[in-house]
Amino acid sequence: MMRTGEGDLGRHDDCAPVEMLGQLFEARGWHYEFVSDDEITGEVQGSWATYQLRAVWRAEDNVLQLLCLPDIRVPDDKRPAMFEVLGLINEQLWLGHFDIWSNNTMLLYRHGLLLSDDGLLSLSQAQMLVEVAVEECDRFYPAFQFILWGDKSPADALASALVDAAGEA
Template sequence: MRTGQQEEQRDDDAAPVDMLVALFEARGWPYELIGEDEVSGEVQGAWAKYQLRAIWRREDNVLQLLCLPEVRVSDDKRTQMFELMSLVNEQLWLGHFDLWSSGSVLLYRHGLMLGDDGLLSISQAQMAVEHAVEECDRFYPAFQFVLWGGRSASEALAGALIDAAGEA
């Protein structure tokens, strides 16, 4: 049984891509509709600008959110980055970091399983986007430590987590 408040909230929900477009517009973030089921935008994080992509799979009622911190991994750093991603992913409750095989681009990926109605609320949209950006910000230094600082995966993660704890 639904209460009046729950029904009112559901009335404000929208198709996932439409809701994300509304969020991007409200925040003043640049975005582009790639198609009916895909949107791409740009968000400024603490360390870098991140490209956000959302892809809606109607047949599964799943919204895939990708956050790309514009980090490309050279062939000579791939093994260290895979080791670091493994360590980083152990720290995550939602989503995971991955290395896109085409272009060797680092990305954060999270899938949101929506209900049978396939609608997304503004609070779900905000939380998903904010979480993706926060995770990219939290681990961005670790990825840079491996790519540019010559550190091992475990050293990079430890250094990034200590730095993050010191900023709080």
């Protein structure tokens, strides 16, 4: 079921992770869909692209995994340079990491959030999880494009992307 709209997040206490993300997406007016009781997908407009978000809850581990997909596919000839830049980027990240799915060559940002024994997600945790994912995708999106379309080396692509990002502030 696809939903959009504005809501009042201030009225919600901690709740099941997928439910809390649904409330956040609805309050922000983002399109989203519950795939199951343990999974939600949505779309968020970033600075460079529309990102697909996918969150999966594993109750047996109390882990909520969030994937942010910038809809970038990596052709075989660019994979070595992309893996190199991902290594350089991941060294700088405190939360989450970038990767390329081997089965479909899609670039993604992934973060796993370990929740307490009650398995509840707070509004601030939900907001932080989504905001960090989108901010990191926005911050490094130019580096990926410099490699895919500009034929820059991984180090040059990263340096150029970070200079451009600093200039936007």
